[in-house]
Amino acid sequence: MEPRHIEIAHELMEEIDQGRYVPGQPLPTEDRLIETYRTSRNTVRRALHELASRGRIDTKQGSGSRVRDYRPTVHLASPLQGHSDDERYANYLDRMRREHGVDPREDLKVGREPATGTLAHLLDLDPAEDRGFAVIRRCDRYVGTRLWERQESYYPDFIAEGTDLDRPANVPEGTKKLLAELGYPQTGSWDVIGAKMPSLKESSRFALGPGVPLLVHERVAYSDTTPIRFTRTYLPADRHQLLYAEGAIEPDLLHTATDVNVYDR
Known part of the structure; x- marks a missing residue:
């Protein structure tokens, strides 16, 4: 069984891939993700870090996370x-x-x-x-x-x-x-x-x-x-x-x- 933060990261990536969150759009706040996934703040932050390390989102302290917009x-x-x-x-x-x-x-x-x-x-x-x-x-x-x-x-x-x-x-x-x-x-x-x-x-x-x-x-x-x-x-x-x-x-x-x-x- 995968760690909880990896499961959350996979679910968020699926939603990004399916267009629920489009390039440039903010993801839900940490508080909203904690409520949605019924987990801890640390787990949510680790999931967001996983997405950022894979180049899927940009995270800025105090501004939340946004889907990265690629225009090659x-x-x-x-x-x-x-x-x-x-x-x-x-x-x-x-x-x-x-x-x-x-x-x-x-x-x-x-x-x-x-x-x-x-x-x-x-x-x-x-x-x-x-x-x-x-x-x-x-x-x-x-x-x-x-x-x-x-x-x-x-x-x-x-x-x-x-x-x-x-x-x-x-x-x-x-x-x-x-x-x-x-x-x-x-x-x-x-x-x-x-x-x-x-x-x-x-x-x-x-x-x-x-x-x-x-x-x-x-x-x-x-x-x-x-x-x-x-x-x-x-x-x-x-x-x-x-x-x-x-x-x-x-x-x-x-x-x-x-x-x-x-x-x-």
């Missing part, structure tokens, strides 16, 4: 015909302005580091050789003061050194087109997407609430059999949904997908 932004994660890159930043900016009413900003830094471990394996580089370094482009995207997502792209140094990839500025034509102009047209790629609970540093960096995981989207792109780019994107799960589209679908049709919220019931 769609992150386009697959190529579209007629687009030079998987996720054109201009389109992302437009969505953020529309959905959040603010102007996002980005902070782009470029560096160079020896390729070791997983990075060396994925880009087929040997740090003991001259061609064993990678150019890294790290882009932090903010909404207000909050870090919204971080994207890190690694390019073999023998491809990127001395090019626009090696400078801390956006590439207007897109990196895919630039790589093709450098003699490395992208012919294929693979993706791995997973979710993990953040470290303390990541929780602080992204200002994550309790119970919120990080989505991690990794992609390696190839020109024939040569790895030309490894990209890792960190996306707080309460702020993002990944959208994949297949075939000759018009970009305007994707607006339907932007109305889908996996947190709605």
Whole structure:
């Protein structure tokens, strides 16, 4: 038999899932929950803590508890015909302005580091050789003061050194087109997407609430059999949904997908 506070937490989660308590709506007061479940204040508080730790409610001293309101932004994660890159930043900016009413900003830094471990394996580089370094482009995207997502792209140094990839500025034509102009047209790629609970540093960096995981989207792109780019994107799960589209679908049709919220019931 489960502890009483877990039973109460499960019942409240069911009511949230069924829409009795909608996002942004307050839950009953502690006194009301004590009366409803005929239990102690400590048990009710433990049940509410359980819901908060799972990211279902926000609890503030003196203000009670409210159902957490998730309004994630769609992150386009697959190529579209007629687009030079998987996720054109201009389109992302437009969505953020529309959905959040603010102007996002980005902070782009470029560096160079020896390729070791997983990075060396994925880009087929040997740090003991001259061609064993990678150019890294790290882009932090903010909404207000909050870090919204971080994207890190690694390019073999023998491809990127001395090019626009090696400078801390956006590439207007897109990196895919630039790589093709450098003699490395992208012919294929693979993706791995997973979710993990953040470290303390990541929780602080992204200002994550309790119970919120990080989505991690990794992609390696190839020109024939040569790895030309490894990209890792960190996306707080309460702020993002990944959208994949297949075939000759018009970009305007994707607006339907932007109305889908996996947190709605």
